[in-house]
Amino acid sequence: VTTAPSSPTLSEQHIEAAAKRAKSAEPEGTEVPWQRLDRRVIWVDGVKILLSLAPGLVAMVILDLDLSVVGTWLLVLTAAVGVISAVEDLLRWLKTRYRVTEERVERRTGMLVRKYRYVPRERIRSVDTTARLRHQLAGLRVVNIGTGEQGAAALSLDAVSNRTAEELRRELLRSRPAGAVDRTADPVAEREPTEATADPQEVVLARLRWSWMAYNLVNAWAFLVATFLLWGAYWALQVVGIDLNTWIRRVVDWEELGLGWSIVVIVGGIYAIGVVGLALNFVTENWGFRLTRTITEDGTALRTKQGLFQTREVHRDERRIRGLHIGEPLFWRWMGAADTEVISTGLSNWSVSKEPGSKILPRGPIGEARRIAALVLTDGHLPMDAPLRRHPRAALHRRLFWAILVPGSIAGLLAWLDATNVVPGHFWLFAIGLMPVTCLLAVIAYRALGHTIVGPYVVLRCGLLSRSTAALQNRAVICWTVRQSIVQRWLGLMTVSAATAAGYRFYQAPDLAADKAVTFIYDATPGWMAGFLESTDAA
Amino acid sequence: LWTFRVLIRTIVIVGGLTLTYALVESSRPWVGPILAILTVILGVTMAVMPTWRYLIHRWEHTDRAVYLLKGWLVREWRVIPISRIQTIDTMKSPLQQVLRLATLRVTTASTHGAISIEGLDADVAADTARVLTEITQATKGDAT
Numbered sequence: 026v027t028t029a030p031s032s033p034t035l036s037e038q039h040i041e042a043a044a045k046r047a048k049s050a051e052p053e054g055t056e057v058p059w060q061r062l063d064r065r066v067i068w069v070d071g072v073k074i075l076l077s078l079a080p081g082l083v084a085m086v087i088l089d090l091d092l093s094v095v096g097t098w099l100l101v102l103t104a105a106v107g108v109i110s111a112v113e114d115l116l117r118w119l120k121t122r123y124r125v126t127e128e129r130v131e132r133r134t135g136m137l138v139r140k141y142r143y144v145p146r147e148r149i150r151s152v153d154t155t156a157r158l159r160h161q162l163a164g165l166r167v168v169n170i171g172t173g174e175q176g177a178a179a180l181s182l183d184a185v186s187n188r189t190a191e192e193l194r195r196e197l198l199r200s201r202p203a204g205a206v207d208r209t210a211d212p213v214a215e216r217e218p219t220e221a222t223a224d225p226q227e228v229v230l231a232r233l234r235w236s237w238m239a240y241n242l243v244n245a246w247a248f249l250v251a252t253f254l255l256w257g258a259y260w261a262l263q264v265v266g267i268d269l270n271t272w273i274r275r276v277v278d279w280e281e282l283g284l285g286w287s288i289v290v291i292v293g294g295i296y297a298i299g300v301v302g303l304a305l306n307f308v309t310e311n312w313g314f315r316l317t318r319t320i321t322e323d324g325t326a327l328r329t330k331q332g333l334f335q336t337r338e339v340h341r342d343e344r345r346i347r348g349l350h351i352g353e354p355l356f357w358r359w360m361g362a363a364d365t366e367v368i369s370t371g372l373s374n375w376s377v378s379k380e381p382g383s384k385i386l387p388r389g390p391i392g393e394a395r396r397i398a399a400l401v402l403t404d405g406h407l408p409m410d411a412p413l414r415r416h417p418r419a420a421l422h423r424r425l426f427w428a429i430l431v432p433g434s435i436a437g438l439l440a441w442l443d444a445t446n447v448v449p450g451h452f453w454l455f456a457i458g459l460m461p462v463t464c465l466l467a468v469i470a471y472r473a474l475g476h477t478i479v480g481p482y483v484v485l486r487c488g489l490l491s492r493s494t495a496a497l498q499n500r501a502v503i504c505w506t507v508r509q510s511i512v513q514r515w516l517g518l519m520t521v522s523a524a525t526a527a528g529y530r531f532y533q534a535p536d537l538a539a540d541k542a543v544t545f546i547y548d549a550t551p552g553w554m555a556g557f558l559e560s561t562d563a564a
Numbered sequence: 565l566w567t568f569r570v571l572i573r574t575i576v577i578v579g580g581l582t583l584t585y586a587l588v589e590s591s592r593p594w595v596g597p598i599l600a601i602l603t604v605i606l607g608v609t610m611a612v613m614p615t616w617r618y619l620i621h622r623w624e625h626t627d628r629a630v631y632l633l634k635g636w637l638v639r640e641w642r643v644i645p646i647s648r649i650q651t652i653d654t655m656k657s658p659l660q661q662v663l664r665l666a667t668l669r670v671t672t673a674s675t676h677g678a679i680s681i682e683g684l685d686a687d688v689a690a691d692t693a694r695v696l697t698e699i700t701q702a703t704k705g706d707a708t
Binding site for chain 2: 503504505506507508509510511514524546
């Protein structure tokens with residue numbers, strides 16, 4: 026059960042009681058004072074108020090623009106939102122206290138609704154620090170303490186000073202407070218600065234190379250990014266009374282170009298804008314990217330540092346790493362590009378707002394990914410370089426079977442609907458036309474299949490759209506699942522998947538030969554199958 | 565259990581479609597064949613599936629692991645070693661309570677790594693849960 030205790034909203038007495046209980050749980054004489062967030066938050070908030078008022082003032086007073094009614098309201102609204110959030114932030118600063126004790130990290134916050142939240146220290150899986158531009162200018166960091174739960178960080182401190190953040194991180198990532206009472210007694214406030222500034226032992230594993238940027242630019246997302254940018258620009262300019270539409274019309278004469286060229290120009294233009302957007306995004310996100318191995322007080326951690334305006338530092342405890350995962354999306358595979366992720370417990374793999382913490386390299390060439398793989402997995406095995414065992418030809422037959430059956434049946438259905446006049450036209454011909462494409466995809470999917478065992482690692486590879494190769498330590502496998510559908514039974518195939526607590530929670534190798542599947546599991550995790558082999562034979 | 569379930573599902577689907585067929589006149593040309601096909605499929609399922617499943621489903625536990633074999637068209641084997649078990653539940657749905665059955669559920673740290681053994685005799689399920697709990701407590705490891 027890896028979830029941290031939830032943060033119930035308690036009344037004042039409960040908080041006191043809880044605090045007392047927490048206190049009594051501590052050894053004698055180690056009462057830790059509550060800390061405030063850094064004072065500089067106030068200045069940041071003050072500047073934020075001014076900034077949010079600024080565009081309105083500039084537009085109205087200095088430029089003396091003639092604003093539409095909607096425009097005025099928008100400006101007032103943005104200013105109000107800015108001021109309110111800044112004031113809220115100030116109140117939050119006034120009311121937030123945190124402290125780090127022997128067993129847990131505690132935080133009290135809230136004005137009207139008081140919250141008390143604590144995270145036991147042994148549950149802390151990751152500590153990362155981020156800083157937006159305004160934090161960076163003020164020398165502040167936001168510390169996020171994660172316990173491996175999905176979604177938001179378990180506890181975040183917004184914001185503390187650079188130095189405190191660094192100290193907190195070191196303090197917390199030491200898994201056990203080593204009995205040294207005097208060290209934890211006053212954990213943050215009065216450490217000597219020399220200790221904090223002393224460079225920890227680091228080995229740089231990878232740095233950003235600008236050639237990687239090329240891999241990140243060829244992307245269908247470019248269109249989406251461009252649409253967002255244009256839409257944003259359109260509205261922003263609309264507010265101050267400039268119509269983007271007429272402006273473009275003045276520059277380009279559509280009539281003259283004709284329809285075909287117009288489309289080319291529009292698509293090309295949007296794509297170019299999108300590429301620029303992506304490039305900017307890549308630069309700001311990965312500026313000064315470094316992957317390092319840091320020696321912490323018990324063991325080592327992989328650390329990445331990146332970002333121009335919003336710096337992000339993620340630490341991954343190497344004891345929790347269970348393997349590596351290299352994903353190669355279809356088109357990038359042909360360019361030789363790959364995403365590299367560690368498979369680790371307590372790191373979320375997926376998040377909407379930012380890159381997941383498990384990702385240790387920006388999308389880059391496959392050779393680099395392999396090199397890092399060899400460096401990250403320190404036990405001398407090279408599971409990513411090992412030749413993979415091919416799957417039987419029957420696996421290809423199964424894929425072709427589906428590749429023909431699916432468009433075939435869709436065509437049949439459409440033809441029938443066509444006959445009964447529900448759907449007009451000859452759509453079913455399109456479905457037939459799809460067949461060569463699906464057959465080609467089937468072959469690609471078959472070629473992506475592979476599995477092998479390298480030392481303690483199980484290597485599984487599959488995937489059509491994104492060929493994912495996962496090397497997983499056998500001790501991380503929680504549950505083996507073997508599936509066999511009717512078609513697979515005819516062809517003598519089995520799909521083996523390994524469930525694990527780390528990474529994507531499950532990795533699979535579809536369509537092994539039925540006799541090989543059991544031996545594979547047996548070799549990967551000796552001893553598990555002892556009592557099971559007879560019953561498999563019986564079935 | 566499966567007989568009852570498939571019975572209920574059949575009644576809902578076929579009933580719903582028949583209702584559409586009867587009420588919405590314009591949809592008749594395409595609802596008709598679908599209704600016919602579904603009726604045949606569900607009829608066959610009802611006749612064959614429960615027995616077939618009963619014959620296939622197996623489970624056992626040793627002092628090292630829990631095993632399960634289930635499914636009828638798609639068969640599935642699962643192994644969980646005892647040291648990775650996180651929780652053991654027994655559950656009874658209303659239907660199961662009537663039939664004096666229970667579901668034994670063994671979960672792990674992975675969302676994809678759970679075994680649930682459906683349709684055990686209620687007493688057997690309770691006993692197994694107790695035994696498994698004892699074995700699990702005696703086994704070391706942090707279950708991840």
